[in-house]
Amino acid sequence: MRLLIVTISICVMLLFGGMARAERILVEQTSAIFSFAFSPDGRQVLTGSTDNAARLWDATTGAEIQRFSGHGGAVSSVALSPDERQVLTGGYDAIARLWDAATGAEVQRFTKHEGDVNSVAFSPDGRRVLTGSADSTARLWDAATGAEVRRFIGHEFGVTSVAFSPDGRQVLTGGNDDTARLWDAATGAEVRHFTGHGGFVLSVAFSPDGRQVLTGSDDDTARLWDAETGAEVRRFSGHRDWVRSVAFSPGGRQVLTGGEDGTTRLWDAETGEEVRRFTGHGNLVTSVAFSPDGRQIATAFYGQGVKARLVLFDLPPDLLPEPPRPQRANVLGIVIGNSSYEHAPDVDFALRDAQAYAHVFEQTLGIAPENLFLFENANSLDMQRLFGTQASPQGRLYRLAKLYDEIYIAYSGHGVPLLSQDGLAEGYLLPVDMAPEEPAFGGYALSHLIAQLEALPVERVTVFLDTCFSGLSAAGPLQPANVSASFGVAVASPKTSAQVSVLAATAFDQPHYAHWDVANQHGVFTWHVLDGLRGAADLDQDGTLLLSELHDYVGDRVYRDVLRREDREQTPSLRSGADPVLVSDLP
Structure with a gap:
């Protein structure tokens, strides 16, 4: 008998300019990271891994603050509540779980899905939990009681990604039926769907003002859509493999994409032009994000022969967000x-x-x-x-x-x-x-x-x-x-x-x-x-x-x-x- 041992690791990096330069390695681990999220204040980072655990890290020192263990499968998606007191995780055990961020104790369990939970999100007020599953449904839950509040049914295949609109009134989902769909959070009715991708929609996001929708697909493109009309506004082409993850900058002027071609790319949301390309991540990018202040970029990726790392890089001055203008009250x-x-x-x-x-x-x-x-x-x-x-x-x-x-x-x-x-x-x-x-x-x-x-x-x-x-x-x-x-x-x-x-x-x-x-x-x-x-x-x-x-x-x-x-x-x-x-x- 021959035993083949393959070591797959993930590295989470923040990128500087056109090349990755480590300023600070926060953590190294052997298990792959499927998902990560910044805390609203940017001082902490939450990761979900293939070792069935989620971890909360200090973004300054790299110290592990808390570990959340209990899933019976890989942790596929993570989110922090707006008040940073709770942690939400989704797993390949068909369960989403709510945790106390300070103690690591499990607070609530959401158990009605009949397939892996692929994506989770908090409502803007933190009172509702949204999940998307391989069972082709997205579901809305009461965070306090664990009761299912609403079910969003319409995707023909698994739901891969979910997001709340900034005002919490709408829900966005992406699915393996090549569509993204917009729903009324209060009624569960489908408001609009976005068609045009030639493959699975793997990642979805709202613009900060809620007027646009961003999607990433296994047709190797990311696309920008008008949330009001459903029309395709812009296409971001350049990846040579699946676009696994997409994100908006806090100001909405930039778009970040990560693909299975091993690249993370920064785009101008207004023109569709590629602003920066970041390579050297490994074979597959799984997750990307901007820091809450827009001054850093993060990406999670698979690589072979190295440990998973969390490394922080600052954006160069020409890519920093413009400081907010003083408001003119008169x-x-x-x-x-x-x-x-x-x-x-x-x-x-x-x-x-x-x-x-x-x-x-x-x-x-x-x-x-x-x-x-x-x-x-x-x-x-x-x-x-x-x-x-x-x-x-x-x-x-x-x-x-x-x-x-x-x-x-x-x-x-x-x-x-x-x-x-x-x-x-x-x-x-x-x-x-x-x-x-x-x-x-x-x-x-x-x-x-x-x-x-x-x-x-x-x-x-x-x-x-x-x-x-x-x-x-x-x-x-x-x-x-x-x-x-x-x-x-x-x-x-x-x-x-x-x-x-x-x-x-x-x-x-x-x-x-x-x-x-x-x-x-x-x-x-x-x-x-x-x-x-x-x-x-x-x-x-x-x-x-x-x-x-x-x-x-x-x-x-x-x-x-x-x-x-x-x-x-x-x-x-x-x-x-x-x-x-x-x-x-x-x-």
């Missing part, structure tokens, strides 16, 4: 995205535009989240309540404005013209329930909007309009040809004293329509406005971005982009009561 943000129209073609990417504006308003302009209001698919009554009417001019915005000095407004959706008696056209923002042929009945006139904004008790208002007032759209005319295409729109310039500034996607006096960037799934105008606000428009690099600088930057790039792609013209316009500073501390 600034209000209003964002409207009108996409789903009852009497007009949908505006495909308007909601993505609105969500992106909200993100940049918070992250770049420093508007506090509690001072940021996002309206999706606003109808006529919504618009009137927000901005007021001629009969009742003091709408919700007026009442809010008393608490602020400055307001930013962004709108993405349809705009249409209405011919006036003097032969000029009045521009209207189109609520989702109004017909484009009769904007006077329920549309919101641009001139009235500006008048309402001028009356607000604030120092200045800056408006971004990703719309046009030609009555044209990518899907064709919104109005009869004699209305929409024969003239442009005239709008009075804002009063200089009011400091109301409007940067719009098209010229007010030209019958152009606002184009879409299908590749990036944004309006062309919005895409460049957001890029400019993040700093690209600061061409003199003085760290201060003026509205006029943003207009020059956006105007040039939108015009060139649309001319190159569509052989048409689109010229953004600026009506400004001043030249306000938008950002004063760009890096």
Whole structure:
């Protein structure tokens, strides 16, 4: 008889630049690590191993803090509760277990699965436990009682990975039926599924804002999806074998993937470009993660002939997350995205535009989240309540404005013209329930909007309009040809004293329509406005971005982009009561 002994080990490493450099080896062990997780404060690391145990380590000293033993099979998945007091493990014994992090005692057992537990997660409030199993189900449990609360049924084969949305209202699962699925956590109903992978979906994750879904598959790709529509947003191609694990950076700007080709790769979430590739891990990467502060990257991998190690590496300066901007408590943000129209073609990417504006308003302009209001698919009554009417001019915005000095407004959706008696056209923002042929009945006139904004008790208002007032759209005319295409729109310039500034996607006096960037799934105008606000428009690099600088930057790039792609013209316009500073501390 011949006895073949194969030693398989796993190494958990944090990576620096393009090559792995050990700064600190925290632990060495002989058993493979299938899963690991950082504690919310980043001071501890939890690992699950093939020796049927989970271990909690001090991330600074490498000391073993606690061991959790009791599973009758390998520990496949681990998680730490938000308050760091409890540890959750899933095992190849078809059981998930809850442990006291301080004592190592088993607190609760979840035992109804009929197959291996492949993945576990805590709800954001720590009161619920989510498990995914080879029995093709995901299940929600009460952490305190161990009772099964809900079952998510729909996958045709095993559930490989589970995750909660950041707000805890939705559940995400990946399965061996080549799909990822989104569920309502309260009802168990399937909300959406994401199809397109050519193989098992092995890993799933939510973006930090919950608006996107990330998946990794044995088709050698990772993919980014719109959580609202189910559309594939971006594909990360480059791995030469299965993508075992995926993760978002804490800020959502980067994506991390680990594959069976032995590489860990860092990607730009916005462009899909590979930023760094890390090799030398061994034969197979099983798990990847960012540290909670985004300053480190971790990966677990199999290797032959070496012990399993936990090694920490810092990210280089060019990959560090941007420090959060100081919040401007005196600034209000209003964002409207009108996409789903009852009497007009949908505006495909308007909601993505609105969500992106909200993100940049918070992250770049420093508007506090509690001072940021996002309206999706606003109808006529919504618009009137927000901005007021001629009969009742003091709408919700007026009442809010008393608490602020400055307001930013962004709108993405349809705009249409209405011919006036003097032969000029009045521009209207189109609520989702109004017909484009009769904007006077329920549309919101641009001139009235500006008048309402001028009356607000604030120092200045800056408006971004990703719309046009030609009555044209990518899907064709919104109005009869004699209305929409024969003239442009005239709008009075804002009063200089009011400091109301409007940067719009098209010229007010030209019958152009606002184009879409299908590749990036944004309006062309919005895409460049957001890029400019993040700093690209600061061409003199003085760290201060003026509205006029943003207009020059956006105007040039939108015009060139649309001319190159569509052989048409689109010229953004600026009506400004001043030249306000938008950002004063760009890096």
